[in-house]
Amino acid sequence: MKATEEGLSAFVRFFGASPYIRVLDFFLTYPKFDYSKSQVAVETGVSRVTLDKIWGTLLEYELIRLNRRMGRAELYVLNTQNPKVKMLIQWDYQLSLDLADSLKPHASRGLVTTVA
Numbered sequence: 368m369k370a371t372e373e374g375l376s377a378f379v380r381f382f383g384a385s386p387y388i389r390v391l392d393f394f395l396t397y398p399k400f401d402y403s404k405s406q407v408a409v410e411t412g413v414s415r416v417t418l419d420k421i422w423g424t425l426l427e428y429e430l431i432r433l434n435r436r437m438g439r440a441e442l443y444v445l446n447t448q449n450p451k452v453k454m455l456i457q458w459d460y461q462l463s464l465d466l467a468d469s470l471k472p473h474a475s476r477g478l479v480t481t482v483a
Contacts, residue, residue, distance in 0.1 A: 377462035386413040387421045394431055394445040395459045401434040401442035430455075 375384065378392045389411045402410070408418045425431045430452055434444040446452050 377466040378459045386417045398445040401444040403440045
């Protein structure tokens with residue numbers, strides 16, 4: 368594992384750390400909460416200008432949806448009813464399992480050889 372990969376989710380490690388993937392990963396990590404664009408920008412480290420460029424794509428493919436309005440703020444949530452999102456959730460889960468398995472010590476994977 369590269370030192371730069373430490374702390375990255377399995378999803379980001381696999382697909383890359385592009386702004387689009389980081390935002391998608393954020394929503395996959397916290398699927399039950401809704402966020403404003405500003406909150407997403409801060410939490411993902413993606414600039415507001417870049418976020419505005421990719422936000423339309425996330426909405427167009429219905430990966431996220433408007434959940435509610437609080438005053439002038441619009442809060443968005445992962446669209447867990449979308450079949451594409453359901454598939455992404457399964458991929459994220461499997462990638463996480465694979466990463467966890469790869470980090471286990473060799474002894475727990477049954478790879479220890481006995482010496483006679």
